[in-house]
């Protein structure tokens with residue numbers, strides 16, 4: 105058996121050494137226009153198109169790094185009797201489905217994994233269930249292909265998400281169980297659900313957490329990550345010796361394309377970042393706050409001009425590239441809406457993003473990034489080693505309707521350290 109991989113992520117851009125993915129299944133179609141919002145989607149998706157698009161992402165990543173699928177990791181641990189018992193028990197208890205327990209436990213691990221992800225149909229054997237619009241005894245995990253959010257590798261720990269909405273809670277439980285039991289990964293998990301303070305007010309989702317450098321963490325706060333969630337993270341960092349900076353960026357609550365920080369800001373290279381100008385650079389009411397931690401104490405909390413200037417002050421000078429280009433606010437808005445700012449770095453200056461955001465791509469190209477279509481990589485038409493700086497472009501007309509891009513769809517668990 106291959107040895108377990110020790111997880112560790114110390115930057116957003118270090119060369120990628122492992123990533124967790126989830127290929128979308130029937131759970132992304134199992135909704136109607138009327139209840140798509142409850143599933144946290146802005147539109148309904150077509151699975152066959154989404155699958156094709158997703159394949160571009162997964163096949164590119166398979167060429168570049170070690171990839172694991174959630175369903176495979178889950179199936180593996182469901183073979184362990186105690187793990188299966190405990191997970192099914194927790195799910196059924198939390199989701200008011202105790203009657204399902206015996207049936208689920210009788211399933212073979214791969215089928216159980218599938219049902220945990222895709223949901224379990226409601227048996228219409230009572231008048232109440234017959235008359236109800238609800239179709240599921242266990243709801244499908246519509247958003248699981250955004251593996252970024254339910255768990256996050258932050259330095260030497262894996263932080264378990266404390267999801268802001270109930271529809272995503274099971275994802276975090278599954279990821280915690282995977283990280284605690286998989287024979288393929290070795291990691292220490294930290295779970296904010298066990299916090300002694302403000303347990304109910306804490307919410308933390310991975311789209312808001314960016315590991316900028318070994319000593320700098322950037323955190324977005326808004327509808328998904330609460331201020332109590334940020335305070336929880338600060339308390340964790342206070343356990344370490346030395347200096348650490350946490351840069352907090354407030355986010356608007358609407359529209360839904362601003363749910364996470366990674367929808368308006370991502371890191372691209374040692375010296376470049378992608379910004380959505382109106383929120384990140386322009387003067388506005390959403391504050392940037394720097395929290396300095398030293399040897400276990402919060403030494404200082406102060407307001408900053410903006411995120412880019414703050415990072416500059418911390419010795420991380422970054423040139424901002426503009427989502428949607430520099431000229432037209434409407435184009436910026438349109439491309440941000442379709443996850444134009446949401447890049448996933450596979451190494452410094454090597455990123456993946458949606459091809460549909462053409463003005464953003466032009467901006468990248470003007471700043472030295474070669475634009476490489478995913479299919480050219482998959483079909484071996486080009487060799488990535490020939491390029492210093494690139495953006496691999498994937499199709500994303502359906503995927504983007506789910507509300508996220510390449511960064512949201514990837515959960516890196518190991519990266520090489522960056523030399524600056």
Ligand SMILES: NC(=[NH2+])NCCC[C@H](N)C(=O)O
Pocket residue numbers: 143144145247250252253310311312363364366367506507508509511512
């Ligand atoms: N890291 C991200 N930006 N993830 C996007 C998640 C989108 C998903 N529909 C949700 O609302 O939860």
